[in-house]
Amino acid sequence: MNNSIEQIKANSTAEDIVKFYNTNLNGKVVIITGSNTGIGLETARVLASVGAKVIIPCRTLEKAEGAIRTIKTLIPDADLIGMQLDLSDISSIKTFANEFLDLNIPLNILINNAGIMACPKSLTKDGFETQFGVNHLGHFLLVELLTAKLKASAPSRVVIVSSSGNSQFLSKDGIDFDNLNGEKGYSPFGLYGQSKLANILHAKELQDRFDSQNSDITVVSLHPGSVQTELKRHLDISAIFNMLSTMRNYKTALREFSNHKNVQVGASTNVFCAVSPDIIKSAFYSNNAINTDLLNEQADNKQMAKKLYEVSQQLLNRHI
Template sequence: MSFTWKSTAEDVANAYGIDLKGKVAIVTGSNSGIGLETSRVLAMYHAKVIIPCRTIAKAEGAIEEIKKTVPNADLIAMQLDLGDLSSVRAFAQAYLDLNLPLHLLINNAGIMGCPKSYTKDGFEAQFGVNHLGHFLLTSLLSDRLKASAPSRVVIISATGAKFWCPASGIDFDDLQAEKSYQSFKRYGQSKLANILHAKELQRRFDAEGADVKVTALHPGVIQTGLQQSMGIRGMIDMICATRYLREALFGDTSHLKNIPQGASTSIYCALSPDVIKGEFYCDNAPNVSGLHERASDEDMAKRLWQTSEKMVGLA
């Protein structure tokens, strides 16, 4: 089945017409932007969707918004702060205590191009929230994903990894940005970490014989709340960083997506029977050209996994 960058999340879901009754999904960052739209479309097709947000009030606000168009949506508000590992652990345990299966884990939440800051646990914020928080969450829920198979993990990354992360890849000697900090290089590194995590996670599931598909994706250039984390310097860095973004924002606007279009690849990776495990997707199709040159580096992925385990206290 063929889709384009113009396809919306509803277009993709309608094309497959899959009834998700009995299926359970977690969508991080589901209170706004493409996370909210992803949750709404999954709920349209009768999935039970967990709405985890930094506060219960935000989660309840998202539920109220979704029910405007999906009145019978089956939604559960929960608290999750990806910048606080104790919150990640508490959320994972609270979810496991619900005794629900888990068929879809969509790691959507993130921050971008923010001024230098640190998480509650002392990690550089973009690496901490975009990668480490999701790494711990996925690790704590992996057994439930395997027990609920066939299941999927969808990790929202970005082609920003290719444009902003240095060719050398993950800077293991300065993960805490103590030596230098450039907001979009750090963002690019966190997005490369997302891709490496997806590929290593798939290899590990395969080695165990688990029927779990893992994909990473670039949703496109979208005007969402993600940009709110940037300072003025961050916005300037983003605009000046690459010809790709300059054209998308100011010249060729044909690929500047709205939110329903931006959520389409998340829905595609969640629902399509044609999804290839371990692949990187963009515009509802596999995309190799958007990958960082170290994205398939198995040694780097393994080192990142081992380093991440130590950082979040799993080792």
């Protein structure tokens, strides 16, 4: 390839990425959570367009089937499987994992893309604060249940979608283990930021564990940018004022909103992290490049990452 990686820009589309790398995913299997809408749907479409068998897990089979119809109108021969997965429900996650494993196919790329942001205070079916429960714990359990398959399919990748909210909405002290469920007070954006830092710390601890086991699995996390998707469905005027009052860096926020992305560009970092041969293990990406400017001060805190992993296991073990 004569192209230089410098040709990949912040405004490159997801389709630009696979064209740049001449990506061929024939025979590869990809799971993308939250793939019925927004950047998840676009990620699924683009990866299916280059031959991947894409698992479309949604809260209902109807949503999964709708996503499949949408993709097949553009890619009639797309290889897609719709499945049910509710990340707010441990029993649903276990059922999904078992049903996927029963398919007896590899798992080459797992993209933990689904998420919710700044929702009113609520708890999951299993009693976890909803943002922490869905954004972190649900995906944490999914990875745990599929780790053996990822190892058997190596080289494989885990791509975890985080957000600049990990630093924008959360103090430099990082995870407050005494407020995982909003016990000391509920801030919609503060708890969102905490769940997004959890995503980053999870990625780093996972990579350390895989490396110590000599597993050929690459784990990265990313910020897709400011994209107009259903993620922002809770952002009414009141919520926006709350968001602005919570932000730590207005300049970064203004830069984000002034560079608002469409879905085609917003999905590009998902796809870049999934297919690029230039990926660095455990790194944090944004705009198709490593970005450390958007990281919380505790993003490289190995002790915090290890504690989060252990606490997550303990919380989930009470319900399994």
